[in-house]
Structure formats: C-alpha cells, structure tokens
Amino acid sequence: MNNAKWDARIERARKLAATYPFASEGLHFYERLARFHKSAYSQIEAACGAAKRARPPAALRREFDAFLLLPQFGPFLSVIAEIAPAPLAQFASEFRTRSGSYWQQALLRFWENGASAQTNSEPFEAMLSWLFLGPYAEYLADHTDSSPPIGTPSTCPVCGSKPQAGALRPEGDGAKRSLICALCATEWDYRRIVCPACGEEDVSKLAIYTAKEFAHVRIEACDSCRCYLKTVDLTKDGHAIPVVDELAAIPLDLWAAERSYQKLRTNLLGL
Secondary structure, three states: OOOHHHHHHHHHHHHHHHHOHHHHHHHHHHHHHHHHHHHHHHHHHHHHOOOOEOOOOOOHHHOOOHHHHHHHHHHHHHHHHHHOOHHHHHHHHHHOOOOHHHHHHHHHHHHHHHHHHHHHOOHHHHHHHHHHHHHHHHHHHHOEOOOOOOOOOOOOOOOOOOEEEEEEEEEOOEEEEEEEEOOOOOEEEOOOOOOOOOOOOOHHHEEEEEEOOEEEEEEEEEOOOOEEEEEEEOOOOOOOOHHHHHHHOHHHHHHHHHOOOEEOOOOOOOO
8 A cells, every 4th residue: 555655745735734824724624635536546456456557648537437446435525624724624515415427527527638628617616626636646646657758748648737836956957847747657767958838949028926934935927928837946855745745835826916917726725
C-alpha cells in the first residue's frame, strides 16, 4: 500500500496550519480530506492490484470503473458534508439525495471533460467530482508504466490535466523546474523560462513575485496572457510538499487577483 505520501501530506498540512493561522481552516479541511483520500486509495489498490500496466500518453481518462467508484461516492459526500466549508458542505449534503445514475453522469462529465466541466456544470458539482476522483486518478498514474514525455508538455503527460502547482528541486548547482498535475499528481519536467499557459518565452514578460512570509513560494506570472502559477522552491525548504504548501500561501493568490492575474488552475479552496 502506498500510504507514505498521504501521511506526509497530512503531517505537512497540520504543521502549516499551526504556522499560518490565517490558512488553518483550509489546511484542516485538506488534512481531513487527505485522510479520506488515503483510505480510498488503499481500497482501490486492494481491489485493482499493485501491478503497473502500459498506457498511451494522456490516455488515463479513457478508463472509468463505475462499479469500483460509485459505492465510495455516498460515503465521500457524507464526509464532505461534515468537514468542508459551509457552501460546499451544504451542496454535498443536498447532492446525496440525487440518484446513483445522476452521480455517475456527473463524475463522467468531469472525468471526460476535465477543467472544461467547471464551466459546463454546477461549479460545486465539478469540485466534488474533482475531489472524489483524485485518488482514483493518482492510483492509475502511479500504476502506469509509461515512457517519458516527448518535449516539455504544458499539460499532464499522463491524464492531460492542467498543473496545480510548480516545483523547483535541487539539481547540480541550481534548480530544476517541474509541474504537478491537479488531478493525478504526476510531476513532470518543464523549462524554467516559459509560460505553461501560453508558451511565452520573452523573459521581460515573465514576472516572479515573492513575499517574505513565504520565502519558498513564489508567483510565476505571464504578462502576455495574464495567467500565473504558484511554484514551491524546495531548494529553500526541503520539507515542503508543493500541493500542500501552495494551499497555505493564500495572500499570494489574493495579491495576484488584485492585479488581474488569473490562476492557471484553482485549488480545492477555490483560489
């Protein structure tokens, strides 16, 4: 069972909640959600096995096991109704009254359409689908035996989703940049001086913003398309976990929004 990464995320969320009180509500929500994800991932792995299989690039979304997933969706909605911020919790409570066939259609809409499902359906419905399907997508990605991507794609080479965050990891005397998928958590290499939203390479249009409260987290913004991504610098904090630390740096998102930058992919807090 691949539980170590979930335990690390849970512990990191707990530590950051104590360090940044203004982000504690969102981080406590993530901590409890990650506990559910850990259990769901283990159940999926127990049912489907630990062996890897070959999958074509970006083909993960071609698989959807309704018989495996639907029995877990009701308990998931109950958990979200208890732990989520009020608007999402209320929606989850109401969503529990829907039929199993409606649940399946909603999950399939998100699974097949990805980020576009957020604009084609109820936003909270897309959010619930995203939060629920994360462990399933991550299991499939972890158990995919695939070749390295050709070039440096701006979307996930395994499932085709947008990145949730970036990471700078030590390499030689410098740092290597990578992107982390919002759905299946796959991490892949990406060039340092290029916008993952529009491909802009002019360094004069690629701005980096930091705040002293978050020395290891930075805004990487593009003045051509006005999109931004938060990147976590592990050369400055080797204990950081990008998908968790990104949640704690709420002031950076608020700062970016005030300057009319749009995030490449919102996180589970809607930021």
